[in-house]
Amino acid sequence: MPISVRRLVRTSRPPRTRARSRLLAAATALGLAAVTAPALVLLAPAQQAEALPNGLATTPPMGWNDWNSFGCNVTEQKVKSVADYIVSSGLAAAGYAYVDIDDCWMAGSRDSGGHLVPDPAKFPDGISGTAAYVHGKGLKLGIYESAGTKTCAGYPGSLGHEQTDADSFASWGVDLLKYDNCNGDGSSPQSRDTTMRDALARTGRSILFSLCEWGQDSVWTWGAGVGNMWRTTGDINDSFGSLLSNFHTNVQLAKYAGPGGWNDPDMLEVGNGGMSFTEDRSEFGLWAEMAAPLIAGNDLPNSSPATLSLLGNRDVIAVDQDPLGKQGTQVSASGGLDVLTKPLTGGAAAVVLFNENSGPATISTTAAAAGLPAASSYTLDNLWSHVKTTTGGAISATVPGHGSVMYRVSAGSTTSTGTTHPLVGASSNRCLDAYDNQTAPGTAIEIWDCNGGANQQVTLTAAGELRLYGGTQCLDATGGATSAGTPVELWTCNGGANQQWRANPDGTITGAQSGLCLDVTGGNTAAGNVNGTKLELWSCNGGANQQWRLG
Structure with a gap:
């Protein structure tokens, strides 16, 4: 486990x-x-x-x-x-x-x-x-x-x-x-x-x-x-x-x-x-x-x-290292919930939402408060998960205790939805991978050295799916189970709740049905992060084996 x-x-x-x-x-x-x-x-x-x-x-x-x-x-x-x-x-x-x-x-x-x-x-x-x-x-x-x-x-x-x-x-x-x-x-x-x-x-x-x-x-x-x-x-x-x-x-x-x-x-x-x-x-x-x-x-x-x-x-x-050479400043710091902004070359800003407290908390600010120029929309580029989302001006995230979310915020509208990337685990630096390039329903999902194969290319959809092989197969919680330890497998996309996922601002990916985290089995030990280690659902605990980024 x-x-x-x-x-x-x-x-x-x-x-x-x-x-x-x-x-x-x-x-x-x-x-x-x-x-x-x-x-x-x-x-x-x-x-x-x-x-x-x-x-x-x-x-x-x-x-x-x-x-x-x-x-x-x-x-x-x-x-x-x-x-x-x-x-x-x-x-x-x-x-x-x-x-x-x-x-x-x-x-x-x-x-x-x-x-x-x-x-x-x-x-x-x-x-x-x-x-x-x-x-x-x-x-x-x-x-x-x-x-x-x-x-x-x-x-x-x-x-x-x-x-x-x-x-x-x-x-x-x-x-x-x-x-x-x-x-x-x-x-x-x-x-x-x-x-x-x-x-x-x-x-x-x-x-x-x-x-x-x-x-x-x-x-x-x-x-x-x-x-x-x-x-x-x-x-x-x-x-x-x-x-x-x-x-x-x-x-x-x-x-x-x-x-x-x-x-x-x-x-x-x-x-x-x-x-x-x-x-x-x-x-x-x-x-x-x-x-x-x-x-x-x-x-x-x-x-x-x-x-x-x-x-x-x-x-x-x-x-x-931004050549503008500005140190970030505090926008707000109420109750141990800190917002920092740092102007960057080209008119963007780096915004950090930092939670000093031990429990999770929602931290919010606005593009205007962060010193961004007025615009109809802004791109929030999460610098840890590399997931991009669009906002009308609100910058908000649920931040884990002692954690932080860091965005590069710029005018314009860009989103990672509909784009295809490898999904890389922080604890291993290996990619989410469908076993042995197989496409059959029930194929195990594991981590493997990133190699650019089609079995490692994940498409994020507006429905919250994580699709492989050009969108024909979905990441699936086996049998629709919602308990910790449920294996994650490949299955024909069917719109089920067990095939819907949330890419969270803190870098975790949770099952919409279970609320559990996509987890590399075995935790953060060396033995738990070798090629072929299987993925499963597990209670979210902040471990590096539950952190993912788009490659």
Whole structure:
């Protein structure tokens, strides 16, 4: 039977102690009894700084950072394997460019000349050798340091060594510097970051500058003049509560982001196992809507197809990377039911309906409220299911708890009804398939590698049918049964209620007669998503094995 969504604990994952150490270090350095919450600082508005004129980050940076998966256990081999995977999985082609090494990459002391030394056990080819490998894959390498005497993990910091370290980074072929804020000297983060900014500029190498000030010192008001991205929050962790906290802070800061400089609510936790598929999807969509850097933080080479269906969704990535460079803003946020809108190039808008609550809720807005120009009709292009519908102006959906629905809304009338597509499962990245190309009534419906065959081409009809083979055979709940576990089969189209389906905004497909979800038997396990796994009806539970998209 299907396996419901479960929260998994990654026993090999390093403990998240870094956020606390950063905050305590900052409080000590600044002489504060407590760290001021970023949201409260907004009571003192300030002018937006000019973007850093280094020509980098014209759209939000995309890539991967090792910390959330490996912590201090980072090695050269792990970094190289991630670079390999970014290319082989198609993520590089989707826009992921940076492979970032976080803390703990260096030896515990500088050499006799005052230079940083890569840990020879972890990086036998040094950072320069690792960078050369990453560059050979067509990618870019990022490195980590702190604007203090030590990094957050206790390794040598860059305070007082800015030019020496910047020169080292440039000579090694580094393309991005993530600059933390641990163990400072009491001076302002802005002054210490500016010193490193100038040192990087003097090297003559283009190095994207990522500020990690944890949302302190109103960094968003001056970050654009110093760096290309700046942390607006404390460290994220792999929980919905942390996602929500960072979202609430970052969404208020839209006016400070733009080409060359971006608000950063921290790297993604998508695929790390602490959140459900629904929550992971919300995080990825919200970060894209907020024009945030999309920096994956999971163990990429061991990503599930479900995780890749999120990280690799090019329609959502296109929202994040839209060249207009606008961060999405809140239209409404009543009772934990949020509406966000983001203007896109060409006059369209990306609209997110986000449900912070634990139970399902209907969230509604209008095209006018979302900032769309007046039109007689609008196309709602669901960026997760790829199903297109038409509206006269109302934008509404039933959104699952902790879930989101994301539309690209544009003037005009387009619908997926009557069109033919493969139907791809999120948990397997395989297509709905009539067994062995058979057409006889009773043929089993399964998942199989997508191959363009007629037995994988599904036509959506106005009657709610899912027809195969050019429209002669329908997807059918066997025997008209309505109980969980009912097999789904091929049958001659007859207009029966057991052949009517609803493609829902959350990406599920439910039987009109049963109300149950079209489900890949066996849930989200690897064994449940191999070629030949049968489809059935099952209680809707938000699992990736119940999520579908038009191919």
